[in-house]
Amino acid sequence: MKWFDLVMAIFYAFGISINIVGMVASFNMIRRYNKFVDHLYRTEIYLECLENQRKQG
Known part of the structure; x- marks a missing residue:
């Protein structure tokens, strides 16, 4: 269970950084x-x- 919590914390931190x-x-x-x-x-x-200069001459 502790490994699962560690893996979930890593994925959570990775998601926040992304x-x-x-x-x-x-x-x-x-x-x-x-x-x-x-x-x-x-x-x-x-x-x-x-364009204005061209029209003036």
Whole structure:
């Protein structure tokens, strides 16, 4: 019975560590996504300025 408790405790700790790693990876991907969206927004503004210059002559 003690072995079973030990094995269950190890699996429980392993499961918690996997969840923590998953949360950290999710936060990192959210941060990366926000940087990507910010870059796209800046590119859109830049292209809009170029389009306005093209229309002006």
